[in-house]
Amino acid sequence: MRYTIRIDQDRCRGESICTAIVPDNFVMSASGKAEVNRNTIGEEEYAKHREASRLCPYYAIALQAQE
Numbered sequence: 815m816r817y818t819i820r821i822d823q824d825r826c827r828g829e830s831i832c833t834a835i836v837p838d839n840f841v842m843s844a845s846g847k848a849e850v851n852r853n854t855i856g857e858e859e860y861a862k863h864r865e866a867s868r869l870c871p872y873y874a875i876a877l878q879a880q881e
């Protein structure tokens with residue numbers, strides 16, 4: 815299974831929680847909001863991305879299973 819990750823730029827407030835949990839994929843942009851390096855991940859990376867999504871105080875991170 816592969817997953818698509820999206821960060822809602824309107825919801826993100828730059829709390830940097832996601833970048834602390836998954837520093838190799840969530841990064842802060844010059845505008846002070848989080849971005850993803852890779853918007854598609856595999857099963858082996860799902861758990862830590864799911865944790866970042868769960869802990870984002872603004873529900874800005876969406877993970878969607880690909881068909």
Ligand code: SF4
Pocket residue numbers: 821825826827828829830831832833847848869870871872873874875
């Ligand atoms: S944890 Fe949420 S609010 Fe904080 S930088 Fe990441 S996406 Fe943005």
